[in-house]
Amino acid sequence: MATTDTTTPPRGLVALPATAARALVAIGAVATIASTFMSWTYTSDFPGDLTYYGSPAGLQILDLVAGVLTLLFALTLFGVRGLGWLNPATAIQPVLLAATSAFAVSWFSAIAIAVDLKGLVALDPGAYIAAVGSAIALVGALALPKPGDTFKDYVTKPDNIPPAAKLPAWGQRLVITAATALALIVFAYGVGVDPDASETFLGYILLVVFGTWSLFTAGLFDRFAQLNAGHKGFATSMAFLAAALFPFVENNEHNSNLGVNILVVATVALGLNIVVGLTGLLDLGYVAFLGVGAYAAALVSGSEFSRFSGVQFPFWAAMLTGMLASLVFGVLIGAPTLRLRGDYLAIVTLGFGEIFRITVNNLDGTSGPNLTNGPNGISMIPDLNIFGFNFGSNHDIGGFSLGRFANYFLLMLLITAIVVLVFTRAADSRIGRSWIAIREDETAATAMGINGFRVKLIAFALGASLAGLAGTVSAHVGYSVNPAPYQFAGSVPPNSAFLLAAVVLGGMGTVNGPILGATLLYMLPEKLSFLKEYQLLAFGVALVLLMRFRPEGIIANRRRQLEFHESDDTVHIPEQGLPDSTVGVTKAGA
């Protein structure tokens, strides 16, 4: 890092008086905001059509948000009344990160326009103002007093964030509601980005990453987590309500379809999290259980391509069939392998996943008995009809017309809610504690009276049946089932590597983690079509980076939260328990 000023410690990287620095950030932010109301390019060829004056579109909207965020954080440095909550520690980090988000979005847009449309001539004045304005804001932010000596200090949450002022209960609920609504809007905006407008989606990613990061360093996420912890039931209901509103907000079939698929993979990832995250068992063939459930449901769906085409179970019975089939397979795979330690399970499940796909491919009447219709799969699965509610047709609810995928979205959301409930309740109970104990130290766990085999088998079978449950819905959503997607690794999402990555990336052992991880991993290749071919490579790179910089995943489980919590109320740093004389006394041994 090249510092222009090293004599006086509280100076920034750029030598300027603090007041001037603050003013620069604010001016730059205002310029950025203003620029989004101008034309950025003269032709409508660029995705989003950024040619209008007075009405921001596409990347301009994102830049507008980034500019407003920067301005708000800059104003907190001026001590503007009413904004203190946004930056309780009046820290520099959120300002810098917000300015970085504006800078990143502006410059990315300008460069993308120039590259897409062959040259700088394509840029209108608005784009120049955005670029210069955001650069001024960033320079201003860098001129603010340094929070520390290293680069890391600029991007980590400071320790001295004061505790939040106590809000009345209704106020807390209001904050939770507002934050959830905001999350819904952000998510819906991302889903709503035109798949052809990769540029807009990349801008969205830049904004979301730097924006949430700046809110995180301001300490707002911790406060939100605390509020949530105080109103668990309310917060969960709000989250599901927001999710249920998604098909209304994003009222078109394509995006509802995307929503259902995300829910399916998120739910399956959550089921896998019981096995991997809670119990610590590596299951490399988990997607096969989704396949078992989907095939079971397809076989009893009444499709004319089903081996039992005359049979049409009501949906509840089909769900139970799918779960039961997966459960049986789970027990069959688990029983012989879970007695062994270590990596046998990983190898056996990997094998099982492949065997499932190959067997399904071959049960076509020529290579083997006819059961699954081979590679052609079972198609024309009829739509569900529950209590006369036909999932295949449009329904008008409160002025909104919900299409087929929106119907399934709501059904799938119900399934997700069930899985979340099962997960949270099981995790916080005798059985859940024994899973975690096994994960932490299997020897000690068995010495505490836990029957390791039994408990692991329960986790494995539960995980399998939850995947089977999700599979029954996904069979109906997709009109057909075929063996192709149920593989270990591939370019289309429901595959075992994808699910595992979703769990690890999102955060093992948490509820939100795998849901977030699955959402991210599903959306990114969907919206960034140029990524599709490199999806596996991108996965690999992302996982390596993650393991290096944040091994606990995006959402850390209670471990991290507890550490915050502990530093809040008790200071026990000088341990009288470990005087010098005890060093080196511990011995190894069983």
Place this chain on the structure above:
Amino acid sequence: MTTTTAPSPVLEATGVTMRFGGLTAVRNVDLTVNAGEIVGLIGPNGAGKTTFFNCLTGLYVPTEGKVAYKGTVLPPKPHLVTDAGIARTFQNIRLFANMTVLENVLVGRHTRTKEGLWSAILRGPGFRKAEAASRERAMELLEFIGLAHKADHLSRNLPYGEQRKLEIARAMASEPGLLLLDEPTAGMNPQETRATEDLVFAIRDRGIAVLVIEHDMRFIFNLSDRVACLVQGEKLVEGTSEVVQGDERVIAAYLGEPFEGAPEDTAAAAVEAAEAHATEGDDQ
């Protein structure tokens, strides 16, 4: 339970032998622990004390011999041994690092609670009651060992001495009739060691027999009703503290030599040891 009025044995290990390939870590050891007794197990490093514990608790399947708890022979399965009523701690602390202090103790209650997956998901009144009772019992145990104020801390964040105590509480949560402690004061300072001494007496007063491995001689001879000395896998002597302390073979094999790695040589009351230490220092 036996009907005789004589001391009723809680633990009867007979002819326990453990071989690892050519190495016989434990050779034909008999040991009895009676109700209400504190029995010490001493011996030099590598004598096979921990291995013997592992044989008692089913972590190792003894090559020969059998282990009986209150008259019934135990199958060599750790969870069944714990279920029967023998609980243990580990020489190298094995807590569930990423669980809270309270959760660690709750895991210890596993064998004394029955709620399965279904009742966890359905959360009926029975489940809530059992869970509340478990928590109450666990908190009571934390109170007993003096860690109640840290119930919500992660066990990994506890200082060493408290981790050892927590292991004891976790073991006691399974309501054992016999508690096996593997070097409970290793790594502790003198005050903590003394506190642990009191703790072991308090545990005995709760009606739990204790079998304890320790290198701290003052600790072990203060505490134990009987002491057994293991050397190279064989039981050399067994008797009261005085008998074992005075036994020439024990002194030759174990006590006589300056015991390296013993936690507090300086604090140990074994005067000879202190003197030996001092003269050693003078010589160099």
